[in-house]
Amino acid sequence: MNKNSLKKIFPDDRISFRAEDLMAVSTDASGIYGPCYGVVWPEGEKELQRLVLWARDQRTAVDLVPRGAGTGLAGGAVPRGSLVVDLSRMTRVLEVNPSDETIRVQGGCVLDTLNQHLSRSHLHLPVIPGSHAACTVGGMAATNAAGFRAIHFGRMEDYVIDALVVDGNAQIRTLHGESTQQWIGSEGTLGIILEVTLRVRPRENSSTTQKIKLPSIEDVCAFIPEIRQIEGLVALELLDPACSAAMGWEDKYHLLVERAASSEKDMDKTEALKTWKARSELYAVLASHGLHIIEDPFVPFEGLASALGWLKEHRIPVFGHMGVGILHPCFEPGQEQRVDDLMRVIMEIGGKPAGEHGVGVRKREYLSLKELTAHRLRKDRYDPHRIFNRDKIWKESAA
Numbered sequence: 001m002n003k004n005s006l007k008k009i010f011p012d013d014r015i016s017f018r019a020e021d022l023m024a025v026s027t028d029a030s031g032i033y034g035p036c037y038g039v040v041w042p043e044g045e046k047e048l049q050r051l052v053l054w055a056r057d058q059r060t061a062v063d064l065v066p067r068g069a070g071t072g073l074a075g076g077a078v079p080r081g082s083l084v085v086d087l088s089r090m091t092r093v094l095e096v097n098p099s100d101e102t103i104r105v106q107g108g109c110v111l112d113t114l115n116q117h118l119s120r121s122h123l124h125l126p127v128i129p130g131s132h133a134a135c136t137v138g139g140m141a142a143t144n145a146a147g148f149r150a151i152h153f154g155r156m157e158d159y160v161i162d163a164l165v166v167d168g169n170a171q172i173r174t175l176h177g178e179s180t181q182q183w184i185g186s187e188g189t190l191g192i193i194l195e196v197t198l199r200v201r202p203r204e205n206s207s208t209t210q211k212i213k214l215p216s217i218e219d220v221c222a223f224i225p226e227i228r229q230i231e232g233l234v235a236l237e238l239l240d241p242a243c244s245a246a247m248g249w250e251d252k253y254h255l256l257v258e259r260a261a262s263s264e265k266d267m268d269k270t271e272a273l274k275t276w277k278a279r280s281e282l283y284a285v286l287a288s289h290g291l292h293i294i295e296d297p298f299v300p301f302e303g304l305a306s307a308l309g310w311l312k313e314h315r316i317p318v319f320g321h322m323g324v325g326i327l328h329p330c331f332e333p334g335q336e337q338r339v340d341d342l343m344r345v346i347m348e349i350g351g352k353p354a355g356e357h358g359v360g361v362r363k364r365e366y367l368s369l370k371e372l373t374a375h376r377l378r379k380d381r382y383d384p385h386r387i388f389n390r391d392k393i394w395k396e397s398a399a
């Protein structure tokens with residue numbers, strides 16, 4: 001591969017082939033590792049256009065892997081002999097329009113930094129994944145991220161209006177409408193999201209929180225439909241006995257309910273803040289006990305009792321966003337067969353293995369022919385030379 005021509009695109013301080021830099025980007029939060037050829041830190045669209053042309057000249061020798069913060073849990077940003085394109089130098093908030101509640105921001109901007117910036121205008125991007133302190137807007141758009149409050153606020157596809165991208169044809173495109181939606185959730189397989197225009201919302205400070213203890217799966221399933229009817233429901237989180245214990249609560253099932261209106265059973269504000277902070281740190285606590293592998297299946301409500309029953313039987317700790325039907329079972333490394341067994345159960349009950357973290361390399365084998373065909377059509381249009389994120393979402397050889 002021609003390193004010298006690559007060095008003509010990027011100055012010395014924004015390109016590296018050093019082992020320590022390659023190691024830093026050879027994995028993401030999935031814990032999957034892959035070999036890395038090099039890493040570049042672009043600052044603008046012209047450089048990226050030249051980079052795509054360089055990659056095209058290398059034929060199939062190396063692919064380009066876009067990287068935000070590497071908090072992805074499906075292995076989407078893990079290189080496979082690739083050149084990693086790290087977007088941490090493209091972080092600017094370019095425009096804030098308080099009157100029409102829209103903003104324009106570069107793909108590498110970290111969510112918390114963006115929301116801090118927007119707090120001056122009493123606005124925020126309310127899609128808040130647990131990784132909010134690190135994850136980037138481009139990574140969130142590329143994975144169609146959601147979060148605890150998705151039942152109320154939706155997910156990234158509800159906020160991205162337009163996007164500026166560079167695709168595998170080395171074209172800089174401004175995407176609108178349907179074309180934008182094709183890139184939401186495309187996991188860096190079509191090109192790089194350089195900028196997005198986003199809808200944002202005024203901050204709401206008046207929500208309240210209630211914790212409900214339930215002794216059994218039957219009680220959980222009986223209660224959820226009732227709670228889902230509550231007007232102004234903002235979040236509905238489930239914790240099983242093991243996750244409740246990890247939060248320092250009694251080892252029973254619990255539901256955490258956040259809503260816009262108050263009731264007499266609500267926690268006071270300080271306790272509510274403490275509880276949500278603990279909830280957002282739950283995965284880190286479980287991971288510190290060896291439960292590193294977190295999955296994200298979507299489970300239709302009719303299948304919830306079976307899924308929870310299966311997880312209880314196999315002693316797999318689980319929490320989840322019950323407002324939108326996403327469960328987060330947590331596994332130890334080495335339990336991959338058990339993960340596969342669960343995914344088969346999920347598909348039998350009409351669910352989907354990938355609810356919010358993306359497909360990456362972890363969930364490719366569960367995609368339907370229809371989903372693979374739709375992806376292949378998008379790939380043929382935007383990345384016909386297979387320059388971006390090869391073997392993510394689907395394997396070329398399996399097509």
Ligand SMILES: Cc1cc2nc3c(=O)[nH]c(=O)nc-3n(C[C@H](O)[C@H](O)[C@H](O)COP(=O)(O)OP(=O)(O)OC[C@H]3O[C@@H](n4cnc5c(N)ncnc54)[C@H](O)[C@@H]3O)c2cc1C
Pocket residue numbers: 028029065066067068069070071072073075076077087107108128129130131134135136137138139140141142143144145146147148187188189191192193194283284356357358389392
């Ligand atoms: C503790 C923890 C909690 C989490 N909680 C949630 C949650 O509540 N909800 C949720 O949805 N996810 C959650 N996640 C998963 C993860 O944070 C999200 O998927 C997030 O959107 C990834 O953002 P990132 O910037 O880290 O992207 P990365 O991990 O760097 O990349 C993710 C994918 O997007 C692609 N990509 C990144 N940037 C771009 C770009 N600019 N253009 C094109 N492609 C790009 C990459 O190639 C890769 O395929 C959590 C992760 C952790 C570690």
